[in-house]
Amino acid sequence: MTSPRKVAFASVFSSACIHRRMRGALSYADSHRGVVIRDFRVPLDMASRTGPIPEVNALTAWKPDGILSFMDNRDFDSLLERVENPVPIVSMAAVNPHPGVVLVGGSMPKMLEMGIQHFRQQGLRMVAMLIFDDDPAVQENCVRVFAAISKISDPSLAVHIEPVSSESLADLDKSVEPVPPGLADWLTRLPKPAGVMTVAYGGGNYLVRACHALGLRVPEDIAVICADDVDLCLCSSPTLTSVEAASEIIGFEAMKILDRMM
The missing domain is CATH 3.40.50.2300 (Response regulator)
Incomplete structure (x- = not known):
């Protein structure tokens, strides 16, 4: 049996916007067998911490095949520094360009x-x-x-x-x-x-x-x-x-692109 493709959904907030994007990603996973999504909340002050961060350690220990993220530049850069093994990443927030990172968001x-x-x-x-x-x-x-x-x-x-x-x-x-x-x-x-x-x-x-x-x-x-x-x-x-972006559509499309990248 083929192992499921594991996706870590990483963000620093718990809000309606995040939940809608997660729901969109889950909608894609529900209609495409073999995708498993797990939610990870990382600390808001992650970028200012110097020591180990349990939430990030839990994410890396799970060994995801891809990451969906929703965080600002500072937190996103901090996450990239702490993910030891590079995996495909799709950001649903506007972050600075990085190799291997695709942006999907509202206009x-x-x-x-x-x-x-x-x-x-x-x-x-x-x-x-x-x-x-x-x-x-x-x-x-x-x-x-x-x-x-x-x-x-x-x-x-x-x-x-x-x-x-x-x-x-x-x-x-x-x-x-x-x-x-x-x-x-x-x-x-x-x-x-x-x-x-x-x-x-x-x-x-x-x-x-x-x-x-x-x-x-x-x-x-x-x-x-x-x-x-x-x-x-x-x-x-x-x-x-x-004026809020279509978060569920963004989540669905982001997950579709990430699935192709994995």
Whole structure:
């Protein structure tokens, strides 16, 4: 009997978005015999640890034939460093290029286009984007795409970059005070009412809490659109509008590609 092809599903979060992508991958496995998927949650602070990480050790000890991942650049790079035997990998998050790693994800330009269109349907003339990523290449790409789609005349005002760690964005109970000075100044200077988009995981909730801390009304002063799934959107007060990628389809297609690579 042929041994099953073992796939490790690795991520740092447990959220509706992750569950949908896992469900998509499992849907593929259910219709293609011989694929076994096991879920591994690695720590959010994995990149800052120097010693052994039990969760990663468990993943490598299982000896998967392939890995599906959903994590940011820093955590993904840390995982690659700790996986001793290279295997095919498909990332469902936008990470920097690596040999043998395939990216499968939603279209950021399409998400931004839908969000901007929604803002303008609401009569908002000022649309802006808040970028939390600390990777210069990601920052440059986000600014370029947003400027092209929104056709803004003053990118220096319409786009703000405020690097915030994934741990802080994902912790919905963590205080945002004091609000970073650069972010506080930018939100205060934006012509009101304004619509602000962010595509970082947990970024919408963080932005709403920052507005509250600055005495800005949401959505009367700052309307917010994020890219999170329903669980994070409902945790916000007020609840958030979101342009979310088709996670189940992404999971299914990612697993299909990984199966071909194994």
